[in-house]
């Protein structure tokens with residue numbers, strides 16, 4: 394009896410060991426994956442806790458410093474740039490009158506928001522008077538003016554990294570604060586050619602390489618919807634200026650989301666064009682590689698969707714690749730949407746208010762046109778941040794410490810960091826941190842670098858294949874609404890929602906879709922195949938029609 398029992402016990406023990414061994418062997422790979430998943434789960438929970446704690450912490454620092462915005466009293470400021478141009482041409486308004494309205498608005502909001510950092514009001518006034526004289530002379534018929542000078546007499550702003558002859562050209566770099574541009578960037582020259590008038594420059598992040606606009610030359614810009622929040626970067630001053638109606642339209646640049654993030658955080662429209670369709674000439678810093686030049690795009694930031702197309706037409710010189718004169722039938726567009734990148738580590742989850750937008754848009758399209766949207770799940774979106782960093786690597790281009798000296802040597806980031814602690818550095822914390830992490834991740838040409846570029850190329854083909862010539866992809870512009878000042882330091886990689894589109898070399902429009910539960914702007918981006926910008930712009934117009942577009946921060950009619 395006893396021997397039988399001990400035999401059974403022995404067999405059970407053996408069985409148990411066998412099963413354990415089997416699981417061990419069978420699962421050595423699975424176990425590793427399981428362990429990885431487990432660690433990712435833990436790190437996600439920790440990141441979530443840090444994020445919540447820091448949000449609370451930053452709300453204590455900045456949340457009580459909210460100041461209220463002066464309401465928009467002058468209703469002219471609510472008009473689109475195209476409408477203002479038309480009213481100037483047909484003499485319902487004078488260019489000088491429009492200019493005065495904008496100058497007054499800048500003077501009213503700038504002490505609070507710090508978005509316009511340089512101006513040329515006197516020269517602009519002379520140009521406005523000249524425009525009025527030309528119109529009043531009647532020497533050029535109105536239809537000809539509409540065709541050849543579609544923005545005659547309309548005041549606009551651009552960011553302090555796009556050169557405007559006679560104005561500071563610092564890119565937020567203290568050592569460039571005395572540099573005055575000697576010529577206009579090509580896009581500025583093209584806009585001047587069609588009669589638009591530069592009134593000033595708007596704030597940027599240091600060297601345009603961060604998504605909050607603050608630097609040691611001009612200081613920090615504040616969000617018109619809540620001054621304790623960021624305006625985004627690097628065209629943050631421009632996004633803010635458009636949202637508070639401080640100029641008729643603006644021009645930004647975007648290599649990782651610098652047009653679309655500020656447009657998004659400030660509730661206005663912003664378009665990053667298909668690569669190489671708008672000249673990049675006249676910016677500082679210049680793209681370090683041919684590849685970076687393909688990611689960079691200059692484009693419009695504006696309050697009204699109807700301005701996007703005519704502005705793109707001017708700055709691209711009606712580039713035939715864009716076929717901007719072809720009309721677009723919304724009913725013939727295939728709509729895809731993806732709600733998130735699939736849950737990247739160290740990137741905030743997409744807020745429920747933003748996810749809800751896809752449901753609202755789908756309902757709207759179905760109700761208005763019977764269009765059925767399709768939800769997609771492009772798996773490699775999860776690699777957005779690593780793909781962006783890999784694609785931005787350059788084999789020999791200037792390093793960040795070199796760029797911070799205006800290419801005249803190299804800063805010592807450790808020494809500067811020490812100075813920064815005592816408020817003695819000429820650099821922002823994030824610029825110094827970027828110097829320290831620049832060499833991190835993969836190395837140019839190593840196995841990981843090549844893997845990420847291959848993945849990016851495969852993803853690009855997958856997206857192009859999905860969209861074809863008649864499709865658009867709706868995707869969050871950013872996972873959350875505007876964080877508090879400095880809060881992006883806790884979630885630096887959130888920019889990858891826009892950065893992905895740059896390395897895929899596709900066009901995208903940031904479309905405002907109202908305010909979230911905190912009263913902050915939210916929206917989505919509309920992505921299309923290279924050259925199909927007109928689809929993005931048509932969808933932007935449709936969504937503005939359906940959902941109202943820009944919501945003025947305060948209006949006092």
Ligand SMILES: CCCCCCCC/C=C\CCCCCCCC(N)=O
Nearest residue numbers: 601603604647648649650651826885
């Ligand atoms: C304490 C936190 C240190 C984290 C350091 C992370 C460094 C990240 C560096 C760069 C992020 C790129 C942000 C791109 C912003 C948009 C660029 C653009 N001009 O389009």
